Amino acid sequence: MAGGELVLLDFWASPFGQRCRIALAEKKLPYDYSEQELLGAKSDLLLRSNPIHAKVPVLLHGDGDGRAVCESLAILEYLDDAFPDATPRLLPSAADDPYARARARFWADYVDKKVYPVGTRLWKVKGEEGVRAAAGARGELVEALRTLDGELGEKEFFGGEFGFVDVALVPMMPWVYSFARYGGFSVEEECPRVAAWARRCMERDSVAGSLRSPEEIYDFIGLLRKHYGIDD
Amino acid sequence: MAGGELVLLDFWASPFGQRCRIALAEKKLPYDYSEQELLGAKSDLLLRSNPIHAKVPVLLHGDGDGRAVCESLAILEYLDDAFPDATPRLLPSAADDPYARARARFWADYVDKKVYPVGTRLWKVKGEEGVRAAAGARGELVEALRTLDGELGEKEFFGGEFGFVDVALVPMMPWVYSFARYGGFSVEEECPRVAAWARRCMERDSVAGSLRSPEEIYDFIGLLRKHYGIDD
Numbered sequence: 001m002a003g004g005e006l007v008l009l010d011f012w013a014s015p016f017g018q019r020c021r022i023a024l025a026e027k028k029l030p031y032d033y034s035e036q037e038l039l040g041a042k043s044d045l046l047l048r049s050n051p052i053h054a055k056v057p058v059l060l061h062g063d064g065d066g067r068a069v070c071e072s073l074a075i076l077e078y079l080d081d082a083f084p085d086a087t088p089r090l091l092p093s094a095a096d097d098p099y100a101r102a103r104a105r106f107w108a109d110y111v112d113k114k115v116y117p118v119g120t121r122l123w124k125v126k127g128e129e130g131v132r133a134a135a136g137a138r139g140e141l142v143e144a145l146r147t148l149d150g151e152l153g154e155k156e157f158f159g160g161e162f163g164f165v166d167v168a169l170v171p172m173m174p175w176v177y178s179f180a181r182y183g184g185f186s187v188e189e190e191c192p193r194v195a196a197w198a199r200r201c202m203e204r205d206s207v208a209g210s211l212r213s214p215e216e217i218y219d220f221i222g223l224l225r226k227h228y229g230i231d232d
Numbered sequence: 233m234a235g236g237e238l239v240l241l242d243f244w245a246s247p248f249g250q251r252c253r254i255a256l257a258e259k260k261l262p263y264d265y266s267e268q269e270l271l272g273a274k275s276d277l278l279l280r281s282n283p284i285h286a287k288v289p290v291l292l293h294g295d296g297d298g299r300a301v302c303e304s305l306a307i308l309e310y311l312d313d314a315f316p317d318a319t320p321r322l323l324p325s326a327a328d329d330p331y332a333r334a335r336a337r338f339w340a341d342y343v344d345k346k347v348y349p350v351g352t353r354l355w356k357v358k359g360e361e362g363v364r365a366a367a368g369a370r371g372e373l374v375e376a377l378r379t380l381d382g383e384l385g386e387k388e389f390f391g392g393e394f395g396f397v398d399v400a401l402v403p404m405m406p407w408v409y410s411f412a413r414y415g416g417f418s419v420e421e422e423c424p425r426v427a428a429w430a431r432r433c434m435e436r437d438s439v440a441g442s443l444r445s446p447e448e449i450y451d452f453i454g455l456l457r458k459h460y461g462i463d464d
Binding site for chain 1: 302314334337
């Protein structure tokens with residue numbers, strides 16, 4: 001492995017952290033996993049490594065605390081950039097296909113803007129105003145899932161082969177199934193090709209070894225709802 | 233120039249479009265400029281090129297309608313990737329400095345999340361609830377500007393030399409001065425080093441030729457407030 005040691009600061013249920021775990025597993029890069037508190041006091045290491053957002057995931061690379069790379073999509077790009085011999089690449093190289101890189105970045109950005117934050121608006125609701133907001137979020141989320149279904153089409157993976165957009169989206173799927181339970185819609189009905197694609201992704205060791213079941217995520221959201229005082 | 237012709241679909245006041253104009257000017261890449269409607273009917277070309285968001289900027293590259301690259305940061309990366317001989321690069325190459333690339337992506341993402349959308353919450357306010365929301369946005373925006381001031385520190389540009397983060401942030405500055413008028417704070421007082429950096433950036437032809445004055449942007453926000461029914 002080029003450079004020093006890798007450490008991933010993460011939290012078990014984080015879809016953003018799971019992106020990094022999948023990428024590290026695909027590339028067969030050994031690393032130490034450091035589980036962080038989500039709701040309790042943040043560790044000194046996390047605050048030192050990501051002083052701006054104080055959020056997981058953070059990838060430390062090098063001796064001592066190492067260089068800290070923050071934000072999951074930047075971590076995915078960093079793994080391609082810093083370990084060019086650790087294949088598969090998640091994005092094609094700039095020399096090979098700059099346009100495919102731009103498209104993949106577009107769709108990963110779409111996932112970041114339209115899936116997780118909208119789904120969060122669906123379950124993090126309180127009072128009457130919250131119920132109205134949740135109805136709006138439900139419509140937005142279903143539209144985003146249909147859009148992703150259209151973009152996937154009959155392809156096996158978003159970029160043809162398993163890559164950047166797949167790694168960005170697939171850890172959202174156990175969350176999406178939970179959002180669908182809160183929103184009262186069916187993932188299979190609204191985006192059948194995405195549902196089948198998620199099952200194909202789960203056949204990969206990298207994905208199966210990084211994701212948790214929709215039931216575990218649903219229970220975890222239940223805990224969060226209690227924590228935020230939404231449920232008793 | 234490698235590949236076919238370049239066309240930029242843009243709108244004069246868009247800070248996201250201005251990023252692309254600055255990058256194209258820095259790299260001395262010739263292109264056709266296609267001004268789009270912001271508030272009126274969208275052109276067929278825009279709807280065809282960016283069916284997902286129907287927003288500027290879009291960079292078309294190639295014959296006919298060309299390949300459409302959407303989202304301003306993806307366009308900046310594309311220009312580095314697709315035109316490796318058109319220097320200066322905005323990001324160092326992956327082989328040269330993968331960590332600097334990750335840091336630049338982090339800070340550009342920070343600008344996208346913390347500056348423009350928060351500033352928009354500051355002026356797009358209606359009624360009593362809006363005034364409360366604006367007070368919160370004011371605090372968040374000032375905090376973000378102070379954070380950027382700390383990150384810049386005594387450096388001439390964010391990455392040392394003029395590059396990705398400078399191109400991402402500098403077109404926000406005429407907007408930031410307008411946000412400050414709505415929020416009742418002083419850019420010079422809250423982030424003096426960023427204010428001085430913005431003046432240094434304006435000494436570059438690429439920036440001076442792409443940006444509009446804070447007064448023009450302030451007047452334009454006034455038009456938007458009328459359009460959205462906030463002011464009579």
